[in-house]
Amino acid sequence: MTQLSQPRRTNLPRKPIPPEELLRRRQLRDDLAARCRVIFERVRPSLIDAHYNWYIAIDPDTEEYIVDPTFDGITKKVVSSYGYSNEPKLTMFRLNDTGSCGKI
Template identity: 40%
Template sequence: MTEAKSTHQVRRGRIFPEIQWTQEQQSQWKAEREALKERCKLIFHQVQAELLKTHYNWYMAVEPESGEYFINEDILLVGKQAHEKYPNAKLHVFRINETGISGKI
């Protein structure tokens, strides 16, 4: 008996093509992200001391336009909560600790 051979070929490489940005576009994107982070950081620092006492190492998603923030133990859930109320908003997520970040690189 002969076995049937599969003709399925495995795709190699990236599924999605890389985004080709100019240096100017990359710089603009980085500047916009940094500006968003700074606006959110102001809100984070306003409530950080109080939240350190009650929600240490939880996550906080900040929506800078409204000044509203969401807190949760799970980073995925805090993002989900924020996007349910503000589906098209750009958010920034902080960890509620002394530095506002999750770890070191």
Template identity: 40%
Template sequence: PEEKARRKAEDEVFYQRCCVIFERVQPELIKEHYDWFIVIEPESGDYFIDPDEKVARQKAREKHPNTKRLIMQINETGTCGRI
């Protein structure tokens, strides 16, 4: 239980760090790249965009092969897909 709680807390910190970057760049990117994918690497602050999710992931993987990254979509909420 402690390990699970620790991982959950770390994941939340990671997510929040990514969200700060997303919220900073989203207003400008949304104008010309609506619904494109954005992969965020929070340690460096780097982000990678492409209309193709696989290409965006590959761009990020090439520069940061051994880091945790978050994928979002450039829209009002950052969420990918539909419910």
């Protein structure tokens, strides 16, 4: 009995993104982050004591937010609430003194 093999999938190189598109995407992210930062600074004092160092994801259009103590947890909550999209809709912060989630 001869077993038929499946066609082999190959990963094609990605198409390069034009610099104008990269700049447009960066501007959208920066604008979103600035709008979310205003809301974060307003809600942080009421949440920081009970949820210190938790993650918070903020929707600037509705001013709603989601909090969770773990990165995986907040990611799952965001995906279940907003779905998955290539366009950013929320900004994530950490409920601490700086709001920073950390950088590598």
